[in-house]
Amino acid sequence: MALRLQFDRVSRKLLEFNARTFVTTAFLCRRKPPLGPMPNEDIDVRNIDEVEKYRTYNRYFKHAQAAMKKPVWWNTFRGYTEKEDPEHGVQHVNIGLPRHRLSRSRELRERIQILKKNKEDVELERSCRLRKFKINLDQVQETWEKSAGPFHIKRLAEHYGVYRDLFPTAFFLPHIPLRICYGQESDAHVHYGNPLTPTEAASAPVVSFNADEGSLWTLLLTCPDEHLLDNEAEYLHWLVGNIPSGAVQSGEELCHYLPPFPARGTGFHRYIFILFQQDGPIDFQKESRPSPCHSLARRTFKTVDFYRKHQDSVTPASLAFFQCQWDPTVTSTFHNILDMAEPVFEFIRPPVYHPPQVKFPHRQPLRYLDRYRDGKEQTYGIY
DSSP: OHHHHHHHHHHHHHHHHHHHHHHHHHHHHHHSOOSSOOTTTTSOGGGGGGSOOOOSHHHHHHHHHHHHHSOOSSOOHHHHHHHHOTTTTOOOEEOSOOOOOOOHHHHHHHHHHHHHHHHHOHHHHHHHHTTOOOOOHHHHHHHHHHTTHHHHHHHHHHHTTHHHHHSTTEEOOOOSOOEEEESSSSOEEEOEEEEOOTTTTSSOOEEEOOOOTTOEEEEEEEETTOOSSOTTOEEEEEEEEEEETTOGGGSEEEEOOOOOOOOBTSOOEEEEEEEEEESSOOOOTTTOOOSSOOOTTTTEEOHHHHHHHSTTTEEEEEEEEEEEOOOHHHHHIIIIISOSOOOBOSOOOOOOOOOOOOSSOSSOOTTGGGGGSOSOOOOTTOO
16 A cells, blocks of 8 residues: 555656646747747737738738748758758650540540440340349450550559659650560469569560550569669569560560579569660660670669660650569579679578487486477377
């Protein structure tokens, strides 16, 4: 009982001390003068009736605009953001293909005609009423790719920082749908940020896209998160130029395919495919790497520098990307392909050390032999 009374007395004193400290701090903060004039400091609040009235909203709006343009002594939210990010507020430039959009009135006419045709279709009405109507998903996918698809893909690329890291202060709308699949019979498709394993992406993918006859293209695969020495650089994983009419296998392979090798402990890495449309044949002699190219120094790359060098001849038209993190095949890539020691950025706990087993353990616990078992399930004499 005495201990409890003493504890209550100590707790009461601590509460009184904290309350006294809070009141003192608030009083001192109140007495501290501001660093400059405060808003509406020139208004005499004791004589509110004598303050000039705005009367109309337009007059108030003009005064508010003038007050907003006056410099202030405190830091605004815009000032904080500009200090943290120098590129805040910079207008980004569209470097992609022009968008050919139908007129709004024509779109409405076509939609009205489709609705009228559907209402006159008796079989369609009957199948919908009986819940037997089947939607053609391929047609839905095609309609999405032609209408809202490029804008959705652009938002995803902005969310994952693709434009920020590859094309600073620039963007483009991916008008050309890219279909990328790793392996003929696997479901390892590349979409827009889906995770794949290095095992699935061990060999070059099958890439297809719709292209006009006689057109030329350039396909690029790069990773902005993988460089081991320079945070601003990338590693080039694949580069194919002068692709005729969408046939990637017939293009000029400037840098052969290198599988992903995200270092252990660095999390997910982005692997980005960029498709460029060429105005004509391009001499990529300076961009060509020896085959096979297993030197990371030769594969050091910057997409923005590549685009600035060939910006008069190429235009970004599409993109797709996936995410990848470490698995055991990355160790094989470092040792067998890159011929280097594998960098590890996480602590790998070593196995528990046990001293050599003795034949007759003296004064040991009964479970002494458990630490020397092989871990396999015991058969207990049943073979």
